[in-house]
Amino acid sequence: MADGDWARNAEPTDMQNNNLLDKVPKHIKEKLGHSFKNEENESENRAATSLINKLIRRSLVESFHHVEVLQSDPKSPLYSVKTFEELHLKPELLKGIYSMGFNRPSKIQETALPMMLAYPPQNLIAQSQSGTGKTAAFVLAMLSRVSPNKKYPQCICLSPTFELALQTGEVIEQMGKYCEGITVAYAVRGNRPARDCVIESQIIIGTPGTVMDWCFKRRLIDLLNICVFVLDEADVMIELQGHCDHSVRVKRAIPKTCQMLLFSATFEECVWGFAERIVPDPNIIKLKKEELTLANIKQFYNLCENKEDKYRVMCNIYGAVTIAQAIIFCQSRKIASWLYHTMCRDGHCVAILTGELIVTERARMIQRFRDGEEKVLITTNVCARGIDIEQVSVVINFDLPLNADGSIDFETYLHRIGRTGRFGKRGIAFNLVEKRCLSMMLDIEKHFSTKILRLNTEDLDELEKSCF
Numbered sequence: 001m002a003d004g005d006w007a008r009n010a011e012p013t014d015m016q017n018n019n020l021l022d023k024v025p026k027h028i029k030e031k032l033g034h035s036f037k038n039e040e041n042e043s044e045n046r047a048a049t050s051l052i053n054k055l056i057r058r059s060l061v062e063s064f065h066h067v068e069v070l071q072s073d074p075k076s077p078l079y080s081v082k083t084f085e086e087l088h089l090k091p092e093l094l095k096g097i098y099s100m101g102f103n104r105p106s107k108i109q110e111t112a113l114p115m116m117l118a119y120p121p122q123n124l125i126a127q128s129q130s131g132t133g134k135t136a137a138f139v140l141a142m143l144s145r146v147s148p149n150k151k152y153p154q155c156i157c158l159s160p161t162f163e164l165a166l167q168t169g170e171v172i173e174q175m176g177k178y179c180e181g182i183t184v185a186y187a188v189r190g191n192r193p194a195r196d197c198v199i200e201s202q203i204i205i206g207t208p209g210t211v212m213d214w215c216f217k218r219r220l221i222d223l224l225n226i227c228v229f230v231l232d233e234a235d236v237m238i239e240l241q242g243h244c245d246h247s248v249r250v251k252r253a254i255p256k257t258c259q260m261l262l263f264s265a266t267f268e269e270c271v272w273g274f275a276e277r278i279v280p281d282p283n284i285i286k287l288k289k290e291e292l293t294l295a296n297i298k299q300f301y302n303l304c305e306n307k308e309d310k311y312r313v314m315c316n317i318y319g320a321v322t323i324a325q326a327i328i329f330c331q332s333r334k335i336a337s338w339l340y341h342t343m344c345r346d347g348h349c350v351a352i353l354t355g356e357l358i359v360t361e362r363a364r365m366i367q368r369f370r371d372g373e374e375k376v377l378i379t380t381n382v383c384a385r386g387i388d389i390e391q392v393s394v395v396i397n398f399d400l401p402l403n404a405d406g407s408i409d410f411e412t413y414l415h416r417i418g419r420t421g422r423f424g425k426r427g428i429a430f431n432l433v434e435k436r437c438l439s440m441m442l443d444i445e446k447h448f449s450t451k452i453l454r455l456n457t458e459d460l461d462e463l464e465k466s467c468f
Ligand SMILES: Nc1ncnc2c1ncn2[C@@H]1O[C@H](COP(=O)(O)OP(=O)(O)OP(=O)(O)O)[C@@H](O)[C@H]1O
Pocket: 101, 102, 103, 104, 105, 106, 109, 128, 129, 130, 131, 132, 133, 134, 135, 136, 137, 264, 265, 385, 386, 387, 388, 390, 418, 422, 423
């Protein structure tokens, strides 16, 4: 099936649906619990909810047989001609990859890995769409480069947030579980090794401030033998003053010969310039502008009067949204907190994750959501990037992401909606838009040359026609 056709095709019959359901892995079905039963919806706005319900159920079901199709479509970012074996990875890494259920590399993995593993080591600045396996690519590079017998830091990977650093660390541990002797140290807030300790782990993953602290203030890390330096979500690391200063300071203290790897789904032109200045002689993998949109995510918007009206619309679609798992993005901690308390007051079971929580709470919240304990997570841009939770099939922008000057933040929009539709799965994004912000929706459509359908609850027949 060609990209974009999925939502227009006829609704599968019950029998087809049941056959497709067989393909949904058991662990996902368990996490989603009741959601696959064909229940009548109890919500007030039954017609709208039932349509959204259909859409979400369909996207969930189709997700699990779509990846194979995409991996053989040359136009897809998941396409590859090579196998993992042909990428000359160590046998213990191949074992790790296959144990994670990967069959074939994605385009970014197939292209970037030979560059990253070449001798002499080459620098790389790489861009690829959200959820296409960039993390796995640079994790494989780090695991391939370290010497397990040498008990000192050899790779540093910087992430913009606490949650992302933990997640990347887990990927390193999972992928490297057959590589004996390799360990990971987490340089994140709340983790305080003893004062006289010297880090022996070969791979350090952390946020820029804490890594800097460990290197220069607490002198826990010897930077002399660092041979790979990764900046994940590199554009935001460069753009955010604090992150940039800390990252550059660490980078200056590591050997000049160290391999530098910069990854992100988005790089604004001004960021490319800076990236190329700090990374000597890099290989570059860059997306064309038209490749930036996420074809597997169906986008909608709903016009609302104000915050209260947005809340009403949200409650209307809530029943459908909790078929799977959903992330709701708010522009500020204040709105996130208001939404959380209002939803709890009205009896909804939701989680909240914002930067003001203490780190143990943040770690607990994201884990609970990952485990499916809560189906809905209310958050801010702190979870906009990198967070990878397979069963998230809906993203709701309670507020559109804005820059400090009030203009639309296109990059964050793309990262936020990219929390769904991971690795070729289907996803749905809803934007709740105040009338005065309608022009921003049109700006997004134009910027990404994409179509965002109005979820007009007054004319559902029309909407249904355009969706299926
Ligand atoms: N070759 C592969 N085969 C199957 N699944 C894969 C493969 N590579 C990665 N994945 C899975 O795809 C999902 C997305 O991968 P990953 O998080 O690396 O994407 P990303 O490009 O870093 O995304 P983002 O831009 O959001 O940070 C993960 O769940 C990962 O386990």
